[in-house]
Amino acid sequence: MNDLSYEEKRERLEELAPEELAEIEAEDEGDDHPLPDLPNAEAYDEIRMRCAPNPNGPWHVGHARMPAVIGTYRDRYDGWFCVRFDDTDPETKRPDLEAYDAILDDLEYLGFEPDAVYRASDRLETYYDHARELIELDGAYTCSCPGEEFSELKNAGEPCPHRDKDAETVLEEFEAMVDGEYDSGEMVLRVKTDIEHKNPALRDFVAFRMIDTPHPREEANDYRCWPMLDFQSGIDDHLIGITHIIRGIDLQDSAKKQRFVYDYFGWEYPEVVHWGHVQLDAYDVKMSTSTIAELIEEGELDGWDDPRAPTLKSLRRRGIRGEAIVDAMVDLGTSTSDVDLAMSSIYANNRELIDDETDRRFMVRDGTELPLGGSPPAEANPPLHPDHEERGVREIPVGDAVLLEPDDLPDREERVWLKGLGCFRYTDGTLEHTDDDIDVVREGDVDVVHWVPASESVPLRMRTPEGDVFGRAEPGVADLEPDELVQFERVGFARIDNVAQSATDDSSNRRSRDRHEDEETVAYYTHD
């Protein structure tokens, strides 16, 4: 039944119990708090949105908000969304060639596939054409004022001398810009807005500037005249037919700037939703692509998927489902105030997704070895999952000594229940098997702890957001496959990342794997 898709399940239910289904669905509607309706959605035949990342690195957790919300709206309205890489600054926000795919990868992890993918750096000629048209509409002028000088004039609400140039001259100079005849900083094209606008941020903004540094993409490395985001993005949103722009509050004024361009062209500006910034509560590392990149560069982090990094690749490697992140992001809503996202909310979502299907194992961190006395069973057989006996049991050879976590060591002469094995009394440095049955646990006299055999357990490194933890896991862990999820009982969920070849008993029978790191069994901690 669980293999069925939601639709299939729903259909099946509809046949079997239509009334109950209606009830369930009615409840659902009252229960969840979906995103608010998109403004003026009914006015459009198709809701079209875009996700416009700057390809300067893989995504951190905060980036998930855009696809989560846009993707959710797409599903709700049966709409459309694209990814558009706004890679129009080859210098200060220099694109990272690997980031384009890394971002699409992250998107896929979150469970979304864009309906189209664009790169602004492929579309320069389009932007040039619109600039020419704008110039002819007397809506833009070439300006060679040094930045500071213009800024002073602007703040005083005074036009610069270049503002009155005739369209012909402007067009000529703009063509020279396009042809790369100016050096960086020599000439810009400004949009003529309202030089006395009460909001200084909106006065005559730059639409194109010269950049000497070639673009890293081969297809774009001949261009020297690059559009600014406000221009490029404004043109593209209209050409792509975007009906709803969703983006951060840092771009609030951008909408107002772009409206001037739209007015020149006689275009309707899309609906806009601006939201605040997302802060994550759980990481030491600042959530910014450049900070993370630096830490990786300096070797402080192992890479974008280091469990200490607040990135999507990190969460993915830890075995967290993209869906858990998406749900948490959708829950944040779209308010314009800044929000703190609690990782616990992602963890809670994920736990619900994985708990039922994740088998149990033992793993002892920083174990203390205790010899066993009496005559305990030779093998322990705890269930793979306490709620699913049908999945069978584990086979853990007991041996003559076990490892316990330091916190679990019983006091002298106290009893302790080794989970799945039985009751032991701690006497003279030895755990003596007793005949007590499980009732002593039920009565609350004896603590239940997890354990591993001292000799046959497998060494394991568990990577966590707080750093690496070393321990030993029950032998069965050596037979797991990378990417499998486990729950180490009383420790937490983890994703198996690598299984050491030497950890398996029958390693000689196995096909050899050509992986260097095979000597070590590694798990990534998911959450508790």
Place this chain on the structure above:
RNA sequence: GCUCCGAUAGUGUAGUCCGGCCAAUCAUAUUGCCCUCUCGAGGCAAUGACCGGGGUUCAAAUCCCCGUCGGAGCACCA
């Protein structure tokens, strides 16, 4: 300094447009109890919020004003 935004429990969110049904929703968190051979899951319960001050009104979380706090923009960054 100029210009915009925003403010509901630890966190997020509903309600604010169209004032009363809000002594305020849901989730998460924390705590306690039940269940359980996990500190997981499940069940139950508790904790906890309308930024402050005025005004309008029979009635304000909701409308108005003033403050306070927070955020954003004022780039040849995105």
